Amino acid sequence: MKLFNGKDLSGFYTFLPSQGKNSDPQGVFTVKDGVIRVSGTEFGYFCTEQEFENYHLIVEFKWGVETHPPRKNKARDSGILYHFPADAPDRVWPKSIECQIIEGGTGDIILVNGGSMAYEERLKPYFAGVKLSEDGKRIIAGRINWFGRSPDWKDVVNFRGKDDLEKPVGEWNVVEVIADGDKFTHLVNGKVAAYGTGAEPRKGKILFQSEGAEVFFRRIELQLLRK
Numbered sequence: 001m002k003l004f005n006g007k008d009l010s011g012f013y014t015f016l017p018s019q020g021k022n023s024d025p026q027g028v029f030t031v032k033d034g035v036i037r038v039s040g041t042e043f044g045y046f047c048t049e050q051e052f053e054n055y056h057l058i059v060e061f062k063w064g065v066e067t068h069p070p071r072k073n074k075a076r077d078s079g080i081l082y083h084f085p086a087d088a089p090d091r092v093w094p095k096s097i098e099c100q101i102i103e104g105g106t107g108d109i110i111l112v113n114g115g116s117m118a119y120e121e122r123l124k125p126y127f128a129g130v131k132l133s134e135d136g137k138r139i140i141a142g143r144i145n146w147f148g149r150s151p152d153w154k155d156v157v158n159f160r161g162k163d164d165l166e167k168p169v170g171e172w173n174v175v176e177v178i179a180d181g182d183k184f185t186h187l188v189n190g191k192v193a194a195y196g197t198g199a200e201p202r203k204g205k206i207l208f209q210s211e212g213a214e215v216f217f218r219r220i221e222l223q224l225l226r227k
Contacts (some may be wrong), residue, residue: 001222003045007031013049015047015162017208023044026041027039027212037070037215038210038216042210045081047163049205052203059208061173061175061217064213071212075156076157077213078208080208083201083203091113103166106166107193112142114197116140138200179203182199183197
């Protein structure tokens with residue numbers, strides 16, 4: 001199913017901390033010629049009205065040129081936050097699991113404001129400052145880097161790692177999230193970047209961030225998985 005109809009943000013709502021829900025006087029989120037433009041001038045998001053579980057999400061995005069405070073001249077940053085529970089409040093940022101979209105780190109997993117996953121010792125090399133539950137069986141906060149993230153990554157605009165799956169600025173990328181029960185997989189341009197198990201929550205809304213960088217989305221589709 002097409003979540004984005006190519007014409008407007010039907011099926012989504014917008015949220016900006018300064019304005020609340022569905023109030024966007026400065027046009028942070030606009031649609032033109034079949035493309036959603038996110039200006040990045042204010043942190044916030046556009047989000048599905050509906051919750052989803054057990055699905056394959058396919059998204060096409062590309063970076064624009066502009067960056068804005070507080071991330072002016074820093075790596076272009078956005079993200080797809082999924083499994084955002086309907087009963088959780090809108091905020092920057094809500095409880096969820098994130099498929100990070102950032103120069104040099106697209107595909108990273110971030111556990112946001114209460115989202116968690118099972119701890120797997122074999123994935124330890126990709127954990128960067130994660131916080132474990134008291135029994136050491138769950139990751140309850142932090143980032144799990146995609147498998148080829150550059151050890152020399154710097155938070156600077158136009159950063160490129162030698163093994164990046166993401167295409168250069170201005171070119172379209174395909175990011176996929178496969179959420180299957182408590183398992184989840186992130187793919188970038190057809191290659192698996194990261195995966196996890198023991199997801200909590202396991203269903204919810206899906207949001208797309210405005211986080212200081214101009215970014216465009218033109219394809220947002222979701223295929224429900226058969227059980």
